Amino acid sequence: MKIANRSILAVTAAGLLLVGTAQAGDPELGRTKAAPCAACHGEDGMGTAPNFPVLAGQYAGYLVHVLKQYRSGERENALMAPWVAELSDADIADLAAYYAAMQGLVVPEL
């Protein structure tokens, strides 16, 4: 029983470590995975029509949040839902890192 508890602790600790590092995506892997995204968001991440958001330069952490919201259905969007349904957390992190590394959006200075 003690050993079992210790194993559970170890697994939990490992899981927490994974959660902690989950957002560090690989932009190069993201480039490959983003091929279908370009149809609407553009090869340059600038969006191909006014109703499609610019992704270039957006914070990776925000993009991760949004993609997970789409995946869970918390944020409903008929266009995005089919694209995110099969994405793993790693896929999401890689895509976010890819777009975040581009030059684009800025924070307006006061």
Added chain:
Amino acid sequence: MRLRAVLTGVALGASLTVSPAFASERPAAVETCLGCHGIKGYKNVYPTFPVPKLGGQSAQYILDALRAYAENTRPHSTMHANAVTLSEEQKQAIAAWFEAQGREEQDQ
């Protein structure tokens, strides 16, 4: 219904394209936005994630987002509380102003 949506879109497109003059002047309603969106690296809490960059974002997309927040079809309590107080004209002015803040140039 679809025709109405298209017509609304056309009307909006027109109103957005004729507004650059007043997009250059910061609308009063933007002050509230900048409390979070004007601070680099500012974080939303519960859950924690960076507040999105809006400078250079598509005005149409921002307008769509503000309407969705106001109608609660896009969930976010703080954004709902803010968006629900805005008139359509204020939403359009905010959207146009953020788009006009430009984007970093890409090296291509």
